[in-house]
Amino acid sequence: MIGVWVFNEWYKLGSPRPLQLVELGPGRGTLMQDVLRVLKQLGLSSTDVSIHLVEVSPELSQTQEQKLCGTSSPYIENPEDGDYFRKNITTDGSSIFWYRHLTSVPRGFTMFLANEFFDALPVSNKFRKTDNGWREVLIDIDEGDGPHHLRYLLSREGTPASKVFIKSGETRDDFEVSPETAVFCSELAMxxxxxxxxxxxxxxxxxxxxxxxxRAFKNHSLHDPLCEPGTADLTADVDFGFMKEQVDERLITFGPVTQSFFLINMGMEQRLHRLLRTCKEEERKNLISGYKMLTDPSKWGRDSNFAMFLSCQSFLVKYPPAGFYVDLDKE
Structure with a gap:
């Protein structure tokens, strides 16, 4: 479905070639592999697409390379013609590059993908409303007999960060901010x-x-973020409202919508029925189970959200992006 979305929006925006496809935090490379397979099925050749992956982990970049290229290439300290640290050719013949920073990716018309990337960026500021105004939540040494030697502490006064990030109309009692998210959004918007x-x-x-x-997770269970720091995964829900504020002056935005809304409006149900007509009997159960897992509001269908950033505002009034609106003529 993501591959179909990329092709649809790229075609609608004039189908410039080559299509530069950038993924932020590509994990094990599974999403990009699926997207490239769909683009090939829809008629794009290897010379029509160049892939650029933003990845900070050397180990994951090797995993991605094996999945997408089937071979390994050496780490490049000082590339002669770019800022990439790895370069190869995918199994379908497209050029693929790896970068540590988005700013290193070549400029040009680009379709960007970010799947569970922003929730991995650090939440470095947290604020709480008190009777005396907004205060920042800080971390301090705990010299008591608690379970660990760190504790949360409220600032005595407003901090410089609170003056920057707290808006006059804020209605929440507490919230977190990821300044690195603002940096990435500004770069994307530019x-x-x-x-x-x-x-x-x-x-x-x-x-x-x-x-x-x-919050923190360790061994697939909730874990105290201040206990044994460095041994658990830290995360926070992505604030799409904050992200949209970073780009609203430059781009038109759509969403967020739920994963269920997006996938169903992308035609996932019709895709399922086509697969069921031709699949083997033993595959039917897995296909139906996977569809329900991705779209059922009681499972993943509600919790994962999709947001989209785009320019060309007047164009999008008439032709909104696929997956983000309901065709009322079909209702």
């Missing part, structure tokens, strides 16, 4: 406004309404 393209953001999040979502 590139899309100047060079054209779109960004599809897929993550667990909210539209600027949720409170106190910072």
């Amino acid at each position: 590139r899309i406004e100047a060079d054209g393209g779109a960004a599809l953001i897929m993550d667990y999040g909210h539209n600027g309404k949720s409170c106190n979502t910072f």
Whole structure:
């Protein structure tokens, strides 16, 4: 479905070639592998697409390379013609590059993908409303007999960060901020406004309404973020409202909508029925189970949200992006 979305929006925006496809935090490379397979099925050749992956982990970049290229290439300290640290050719013949920073990716018309990327960026500021005004939640040494030697502490006065991030109309009692998210959004907005393209953001999040979502997981269970720091995964729900504020002056935005809304409006149900007509009997159960897992509001269908950033505002009034609106003529 994501591959179909990329092709649809790229075609609608004039289908410039080559299509530069950028993924932020590509994990094990599974999403990009699926997207490239769909683009090939829809008629794009290896020379029509160049792939650029933003990845900070050397180990994951090797995993992605094996999945997408089937071979390994050496780490490049000082590339002669770019800022990439790895370069190869995919199994279908497309050029693929790896970068540590988005700013290193070449400029040009680009379709950006970010799947569970922004929830991995650090939440470095947390604020709480008190009777005396907004205060920042800080971390201090705990010299008591508690379970660990760190504790949360409220600032005595407003901090410089509270003056920057707290808006006059804020209605929540507490919330977190990820300044690094603001940096990434600003870079995306600058590139899309100047060079054209779109960004599809897929993550667990909210539209600027949720409170106190910072938490830690260890061995697939909730874990005290201050206990044994460095041994657990830290995360917070993505604040799509905050992200949209970073780009609203430059781009038109859509969403967030739920994963269920997006996938069903992309035609996932019709895709399921086509697969069921031709699949083997033993595959039917897995297909139906996977569809329900992705779209059922009681499962993943509600918790994961999709947001999109785009330029070309007047164009999008008439032709909104696929997956983000309901065709009322079909209702």
